[in-house]
Amino acid sequence: MSVRTVHVGPPAQGYAVHVGAGALDRLGEHARPGRRVLVVHQPGREELLAEVLQVLTAGGARPVAARVPDAEAAKDARVLVDLWGVLGREGFTRDDLVVGLGGGATTDLAGFVAATWLRGVEVVQLPTSLLGIVDAAVGGKTGINTAEGKNLVGAFHEPSAVLCDPSWLATMARPDYASGLAEVLKCGFVADPHVLDLVEADPGAALDPVAAPELAAELVVRAVQVKADVVAADLREASVREILNYGHTFAHAVEQVEDYTWRHGDAVAVGMVYVAELASRRGLVDAELLARHRRVLSAVGLPTSYGPGRWPELRAAMGRDKKARGATLRFVVLEGLARPTRLEGPDEAELRAAYDALH
Template identity: 85%
Template sequence: MSVRTVHVGGPGEGYDVHVGPGVLDRLADHAAPGRRVLVVHQPGREQLLGQVLERLAAAGARPVPVAVPDAEAAKDVRVLADLWARLGQEGFTRDDLVVGLGGGATTDLAGFVAATWLRGVEVVHLPTSLLGVVDAAVGGKTGINTAEGKNLVGAFHPPAAVLCDPAWLSTMTRPDYASGLAEVLKCGFVADPRILELVEAAPQAALDPVAEPALAVELVTRSVQVKADVVAADLRESSLREVLNYGHTFAHAVEQVEDYTWRHGDAVAVGMVYVAELAHRRGLIDADLLARHRRVLSAVGLPTTYGAGRWPELRSAMGRDKKARGATLRFVVLEGLARPARLEGPGEDELRAAYDAVA
């Protein structure tokens, strides 16, 4: 199986996302002799971390590994402050490098550290989760969480490169891998229906990157290509890029209400069903496309419902969503398969009715 590359356009020459076996060898391209490299890594990947440090050292770089908490706990201002302190202690300059090794939360944090240190140093992402490679590591969005919401503090800072070996995904649990598939399926709904067809034809194979590595690479590269096409046209999320937030307004509300104990992809899955219900009630999509949401998400074990009795909290959380404008809620919806659009200011009765349909 060969490495597949997706180019993401943007300022300057853009950057490449390399997916396939052996891509770690390309890390040496970013490791000049004497270059300091902060390796921000999550726990549990010691073997891969060792390989990263070996390659950096062999290229003459000076790696500085720093462990951060797992998952969303990494995206905390106290963790961020510790990393800034370490950069200062090690004397990092604008010629040095940050590497993010881990899942989406780790790459979000590493990207924000790189964006803010000396107003910007290079970052290379090595995502080790499906969610990380198809969503967090691509596109240049970085961020941390606050008590008031998820990713409310962040910056746009495209990486120098993204490298992902499908073997790195093999350690994921089945529920975590399914959670990442939610972002893959999102790309299918908004832009590339072939993704939906591939998963619908073999949902269990789509869940197993070890047994079906070729399918994993196909789904990953198709998803990355969808994101690359959108990001190249809209680096700073002014309009077009909002389509990548399909299902995310409701999803972020669920995550906040649940104190970030829900997997992101699980929340996105329910969020996609929620906006599909909104769109169906507006007559934008038919019953078949609404049902397809539930069918394909359920086929890979993703939730399509959320507990009743939480509407006041969810409605309040949605009001703080980044896509809101003043008191007006804005949702990405579909007007048909692979035809995303924006729905602004739906009525309170509509919002509640869609919630009741997923509760």
């Protein structure tokens, strides 16, 4: 499989996302002699970490490995402070580099470390999960969580490059891979319906990057291209970029209420059904498109329902969403397949009815 490249940003600027076997070799382009490199990595990928350190060392760089907790536990202020301490003790300057090696939470954290150290140093992202490559590592949104909500503390900080070898995804547990597919399918609903067609044609193959590596690469590249197109038009999430948050307002509320024990993609899947229900009640989507949400998400093992009894907590959490303006909730919804729009200030009865439809 050859390396495929998607460019993010203006033609003369921006950065490249390289997807394919041998993508790691591109890291050597950032390993100049004497350069300090902090490799922020999650546990369990020691063999890949050794390869990363070897590439950096071969280029004359001086890598420092920093292991962080797995999953959302990494996106904690205490972990961030520890990493700042490493950078300070090692004497990192603005000419040095941070590398994020791991899933979406690790790349979020690494990006925020890079954004905040000396007001910004370079970062190269090496996502090792499907969610990481199609969502967290591309687009420059970085952050950590607080007790009050997910990603409420963060910064926009574009990477210098994103490198992903699909073979890195082969060790993912099936539920984790399905979680990443939620973000891929989101791109299908808001911009590229062919993504939905590919998954619906063979859900089993879409779930198996080992048996169907070409399909895995195609889905990744298509999802990254959607994000690249949107980011290029709206770097700071002022307008059109909000479409990438399809399903996320409700999803982030679920994650918070569940104390971050839900996989992000699982929450996004339920969140997409929630906003499809909202849109259906407004007459924006027909019954078939609403049903298609449940059908394609269920086909890859993603949840499409959520239990009763949690509405007050969920409603309070949605009120703290970053897209809210004052007391007004704002949702990305569809008014047809691949036709996203914004729904502002739905009344409380509509909000509750959409929630009740999830039971």
